[in-house]
Amino acid sequence: MADFRRLNETVLAAPQIAPGDIVAARKAGVTLIVNNRPDGESPDQPDGDRIEAAAREAGLDYRAIPIGAAGFSQPQVDAMAEALAAAEGKTLAFCRSGTRSTLLWALAEAKTGRDPEAIAREAAGAGYDVGPVRPAMDMLAGRASD
Template sequence: MEIRPVTDDLAVAPQIQPEDAQALAERGFLAVICNRPDGEEPGQPDVASIRAGVEAAGLHFHHLPVSGGAFPQAAIDAFREVRRGTPGKVLAYCRTGTRSITLETLANPRGLSVEERLENARAAGYDLSGLTDRLNAQ
């Protein structure tokens, strides 16, 4: 399982498996956010199996799917609400981690500057410089 730390209380990852949940709990995560819709690609574990594994490990699970490169305001707001409402470490995942880091960057739950958000993404291995205009317009 590849986990990319973004901040002290957030990491992003590519697709996880239900059996990864216990290791996440042992690493101090309190919640998991899935940003993938079910059935996005063959062989992808369904959301119900991930939820079951995560909840069995004592973690909270949130399904906030986005697809097609679209980041509707409702998804951004929901991501922000989960991040602000979780008093500890959160793991957000999708196919590659890009949607999850993009949602974090757009939601800005910690009130960081545009530069800080882009640098956090860069440090985690994601180039979100294409969002600069959208971020500056927020």
């Protein structure tokens, strides 16, 4: 079973999930699955189409916002912010380790004007470090970097 880590009251991050993890996500109150892992990144990962089919079969929404080797872009941040705003329950975002999902969540939260320090504390509580995107978070939140 996947390791769902609570970022805040409405968002969970996880390493790679499998179609069989969808039932546990639903039981945890998840209504939206966000896939931040590009298909084909690793030969052992399930295709996004399989996870999407399992999510939809369980009555969950699904969005793919892949983050590849090129890193984060503004359209990805915008798409994540829109997905989070539209979710009617909890969101489960996943990638290989959960880190890219957490970093994208942090950027999307900063875009809404949330305090980057609070976002960083929430991520740290789940075992993730947002340091790599902290300058971008500060910029998105309208704050100067230290």
